[in-house]
Structures are given as C-alpha cells and as structure tokens.
Amino acid sequence: MEEKTYKMISRAGALSITIGVISLVTGIAAGVLLIISGAKLVAGKSKILF
Secondary structure: HHHHHHHHHHHHHHHHHHHHHHHHHHHHHHHHHHHHHHHHHOOOHHHHHO
C-alpha cells in the first residue's frame, strides 16, 4: 500500500513539473509576441493620418 502511494505521489510531482515548464514556455512566448506587436504598433503610429 505504501509503495502505491509513493509511486502515485512521484507521478503527480513529475506531472506538476511538466505542466509548469510547459506553461512557463507558453507564457514567455506569448509575452515576446505581445512586445513585438506592440513595438510595431508604436513604430507605425506616425504613418496614420486622420
């Protein structure tokens, strides 16, 4: 019984680490894309005429 619990806890820990790394990479990629698109908008605002 204790061995099953130990294995379950180690799998849950590994899964948590994996999900954490994936969400970290996704967050960083989204942040970089937002910075790039914002910079393009700011750079191109002088071309807009009203």
